Amino acid sequence: HVQLVESGGGSVQAGGSLRLSCVASEYHFGNSCSMGWFRRAPEYEREVVAITYTGGGSTYLADNVKGRFTISQDGAKNTVYLQMNSLKPEDTAIYYCAAEGLFRGATPLAADKYNYWGQGTQVTVS
Secondary structure (H helix, E strand, O other): OOOEEEEOOEEEOOOOOEEEEEEEOOOOOOOOOEEEEEEEOOOOOOEEEEEEEOOOOOEEEOOOOOOOEEEEEEHHHOEEEEEEOOOOHHHOEEEEEEEEOOOOOOOOOOHHHOOEEOOOEEEEEO
């Protein structure tokens, strides 16, 4: 059973930075999977933030975070990172890590494509 554990959330002032980490408890997906971040703000739908294919070649960043956020990975550590710079109050949300091994080479954007989820980490920007 794969577990995803997020860390790195917190409270920062606008313009600040945070780095989120997501560690997969085991590499259930062979050598690669689609893995990334969604977020849900109060009274809003869950939205995709950034997805990467850990086997290389595909990365997606939502338009509202391009130029500010970066997704990266460390395959040796089964870890995906979300570097968030120039944070804005509208980035305040619970950030969830998601992973799925079914879509070779792809970065699905729909949350219902992912079967594995972390518990979420709160990011608050004031």
